[in-house]
Amino acid sequence: MRASCLVCGGKASWSLGIRARRHGGNAVFAPELGAYLCDLHARSGAEILIAFQTMSTGRVVVTTINDGKTVSKINHAIGGAPERQEAMF
Numbered sequence: 001m002r003a004s005c006l007v008c009g010g011k012a013s014w015s016l017g018i019r020a021r022r023h024g025g026n027a028v029f030a031p032e033l034g035a036y037l038c039d040l041h042a043r044s045g046a047e048i049l050i051a052f053q054t055m056s057t058g059r060v061v062v063t064t065i066n067d068g069k070t071v072s073k074i075n076h077a078i079g080g081a082p083e084r085q086e087a088m089f
C-alpha cells in the first residue's frame, strides 16, 4: 500500500504516532495513527490538538482529523497482540 500525505495526498514517507510512556521508560501504549506525511509537510511544522478522554475498555482509539476531515480511526488493544482496525475516510 502506498501511503499518501494527509495534507497534500503526495507520496508519504513519515508515519504519525502517539505514545504514553514513563519518563525515560517503556510505553504503555504507542499506537500508529494510520496517518502519513510527505517530506515537505513533515518538516513544515504543525499544530496538533489532543482531545484525551479516558475509557475503561483497555483499548486506545485514535482518530486523526485534518482540516475538519477524518483521515483515520483506529482501535488498538493495550498490551497483547496488535489488533488493528483501520477505516480510511
Ligand SMILES: [Zn+2]
Residues within 6 Å of the ligand: 005, 006, 007, 008, 009, 010, 037, 038, 039, 040, 041
Ligand atoms: Zn504533503
